[in-house]
Amino acid sequence: MIQTIVYGFTIGAILYFFSIGLALTFGTMHIINFAHGMVYALGVYLFISFLKALGNSFLLSLAASVIVMLPVAYIVERFVIRRLYGESLDYAIIATYGVLLIGTDLIKLVWGTTPYPVNDPIGLAVPLAGLDLPFYRILIVISAVLLFLALRLFFKRSIIGQIVIAALEDSDGVRCLGLDVNRYFSIIFVLGSALAVLGGILYAPISTAEPYMGFHILLLAFAVVIVGGMGNINGTFAAAMVLGMVMAVTGRIWSQAATTMVFVVMALVLIFRPMESD
Amino acid sequence: MLEISDLHVAYGHAQVIHGLNLVLRPGEMVFIVGRNGAGKTTLLKTIAGLIQPAKGEIRFEGRAVAGEPPERLARAGFRFVAQDKKVFSNLSVRANIALAAHGSGTPIEEAWSKAIQLYPKLEEFRALPAGRLSGGQREILLIGRALVGAPRLLLIDEPTEGLAAIVIEDIFRILNGMRHTLSFIIVEQNLSVVTRLADRIYVMKEGQIIREIADRSEIADTAQLETYL
Ligand SMILES: Nc1ncnc2c1ncn2[C@@H]1O[C@H](COP(=O)(O)OP(=O)(O)O)[C@@H](O)[C@H]1O
Ligand SMILES: [Mg+2]
Numbered sequence: 001m002i003q004t005i006v007y008g009f010t011i012g013a014i015l016y017f018f019s020i021g022l023a024l025t026f027g028t029m030h031i032i033n034f035a036h037g038m039v040y041a042l043g044v045y046l047f048i049s050f051l052k053a054l055g056n057s058f059l060l061s062l063a064a065s066v067i068v069m070l071p072v073a074y075i076v077e078r079f080v081i082r083r084l085y086g087e088s089l090d091y092a093i094i095a096t097y098g099v100l101l102i103g104t105d106l107i108k109l110v111w112g113t114t115p116y117p118v119n120d121p122i123g124l125a126v127p128l129a130g131l132d133l134p135f136y137r138i139l140i141v142i143s144a145v146l147l148f149l150a151l152r153l154f155f156k157r158s159i160i161g162q163i164v165i166a167a168l169e170d171s172d173g174v175r176c177l178g179l180d181v182n183r184y185f186s187i188i189f190v191l192g193s194a195l196a197v198l199g200g201i202l203y204a205p206i207s208t209a210e211p212y213m214g215f216h217i218l219l220l221a222f223a224v225v226i227v228g229g230m231g232n233i234n235g236t237f238a239a240a241m242v243l244g245m246v247m248a249v250t251g252r253i254w255s256q257a258a259t260t261m262v263f264v265v266m267a268l269v270l271i272f273r274p275m276e277s278d
Numbered sequence: 279m280l281e282i283s284d285l286h287v288a289y290g291h292a293q294v295i296h297g298l299n300l301v302l303r304p305g306e307m308v309f310i311v312g313r314n315g316a317g318k319t320t321l322l323k324t325i326a327g328l329i330q331p332a333k334g335e336i337r338f339e340g341r342a343v344a345g346e347p348p349e350r351l352a353r354a355g356f357r358f359v360a361q362d363k364k365v366f367s368n369l370s371v372r373a374n375i376a377l378a379a380h381g382s383g384t385p386i387e388e389a390w391s392k393a394i395q396l397y398p399k400l401e402e403f404r405a406l407p408a409g410r411l412s413g414g415q416r417e418i419l420l421i422g423r424a425l426v427g428a429p430r431l432l433l434i435d436e437p438t439e440g441l442a443a444i445v446i447e448d449i450f451r452i453l454n455g456m457r458h459t460l461s462f463i464i465v466e467q468n469l470s471v472v473t474r475l476a477d478r479i480y481v482m483k484e485g486q487i488i489r490e491i492a493d494r495s496e497i498a499d500t501a502q503l504e505t506y507l
């Protein structure tokens with residue numbers, strides 16, 4: 001049971017790393033960004049190559065891949081996303097889906113289609129209640145909690161964070177104060193992309209890298225964003241943890257139904273959540 | 279200071295403003311009255327840069343500004359207070375002002391003390407999420423937010439709509455205190471406010487200005503103005 005709980009929080013943590021960027025992009029720019037899955041998968045594959053090149057140093061390779069992905073994310077924002085502001089949702093879906101497909105094919109071209117396993121960089125187990133819990137998973141959960149706290153601080157205390165909070169509510173109002181919201185959206189977009197890459201890399205040792213990994217997590221993350229309240233920063237964290245737990249618990253009872261159950265919960269939330277009122 | 283000529287604005291295929299002309303002189307407080315759906319909000323949003331006109335010219339101090347983005351116009355001194363009284367409700371009252379200070383490159387302390395001067399009660403609400411303010415206080419915060427920096431042109435959409443009589447007088451006093459320090463275009467349906475403050479009135483109907491009222495006695499003639507609402 002404890003093992004299931006730890007697994008649930010681990011999945012929740014990874015979902016949070018991935019979903020926060022998606023939620024912010026949706027909340028601020030009103031864009032459903034499939035390209036997030038591309039950034040995530042490409043980041044992980046780069047990481048695998050860096051591991052080889054940098055003598056298996058986990059931290060160095062992690063830093064290198066995140067740094068390389070920053071300009072990639074910026075290019076996606078500047079040349080795809082920014083052209084979609086104010087356009088209909090369908091355009092954004094089609095364009096960013098295109099980016100995801102291109103990324104996936106690029107991965108197949110460069111790295112092939114065979115899944116890559118990544119070793120647990122720590123390999124320690126923590127004995128707890130007669131069980132050996134992998135320390136690495138606990139570390140993932142801790143980093144997600146730290147990220148949550150750091151982001152809370154960022155949004156509460158920094159002027160950039162406050163501008164984004166304001167823009168989530170009324171981006172016209174922000175612009176009319178002389179603030180160029182696009183600049184702040186770019187920053188948030190790149191930050192969200194970096195966090196997705198980070199999440200993907202943290203997840204790699206307990207999963208396997210495969211070209212369609214971006215598609216798979218995207219579907220789950222959409223559920224997180226919807227359950228979390230479409231751009232609600234605290235809600236995204238809560239939703240990621242709850243849905244991660246739903247997956248872990250369902251997976252233990254009936255593993256084939258784990259993903260389906262996430263969408264069942266999402267549907268229930270959509271049906272029963274009171275309509276938002278002003 | 280502001281000249282609008284032959285302005286056409288449409289939402290998709292639905293044209294809402296049809297060849298509108300308007301002039302605003304420096305230091306003037308001009309009111310726009312007209313029925314719901316006449317296009318008053320659309321006009322203010324277009325001037326503020328939030329809507330792109332389909333055709334026509336907007337000149338600000340001789341410079342053609344139609345189609346410029348709102349953040350650029352804001353830096354030129356345009357301020358828009360929207361009809362919905364939407365403050366940044368999750369931010370504190372002070373953070374609302376701080377954002378305006380950041381946008382206009384004004385020191386926060388200076389912006390805050392200006393807001394307090396406008397409405398001393400804001401000091402009490404300083405740390406409160408702005409969404410918890412009453413409608414009247416929100417409107418005052420929005421006006422305070424608009425005054426941060428170096429505003430030149432204030433566009434205010436129905437500032438007294440939905441407010442109680444006492445609060446309307448607060449807003450009236452605030453607007454009255456700012457007369458002739460800036461230029462104003464104010465959309466307003468409360469004729470008591472309009473007649474006491476207006477230098478001139480434009481009557482809007484179906485996307486056009488159908489009358490300009492500049493004569494003092496006509497401005498004071500609420501019975502006649504009533505017929506345009
Ligand atoms: N976002 C919009 N999309 C389509 N039509 C709109 C939109 N906003 C306003 N309209 C229409 O434009 C007309 C003018 O609206 P508005 O400018 O809000 O008038 P007013 O402020 O004078 O009441 C109305 O017929 C309204 O239905
Ligand atoms: Mg209106």
